Amino acid sequence: MFRDRCRMKKILTVEDSTDCYKLIERALGAEFRLTRALSLKEAEGHLSRERFDLLLLDLRLPDGAGLHLCSMMRASE
Numbered sequence: 001m002f003r004d005r006c007r008m009k010k011i012l013t014v015e016d017s018t019d020c021y022k023l024i025e026r027a028l029g030a031e032f033r034l035t036r037a038l039s040l041k042e043a044e045g046h047l048s049r050e051r052f053d054l055l056l057l058d059l060r061l062p063d064g065a066g067l068h069l070c071s072m073m074r075a076s077e
Contacts, residue, residue: 008033009053014043014069016061024056039063047073 011028014037015021021036028034035052037043040063046052059066 010035010050011054011056012037012043012046012050012052013056014038014040014061014066015056015058017058020058040066040069043069044072 009031010033012035013021013024015024016038025034032054035046035050037046038061040061043057057066057069
């Protein structure tokens with residue numbers, strides 16, 4: 001249990017805007033391990049390879065609606 005509390009929490013940020021991502025990175029980057037995906041397809045790849053503690057999701061992405069990723073994740077559970 002102590003080991004789990006000490007590990008750095010991982011956040012997948014699905015955000016295509018560099019400015020928005022920089023704000024997130026500035027606010028959370030020191031406390032959390034951030035991984036960035038620029039598209040739904042890239043996010044799906046990260047999610048298939050790694051487990052995250054939190055998903056920050058842009059709703060409007062170049063390859064579709066962010067809510068579509070939420071629906072896919074629910075369906076796969």
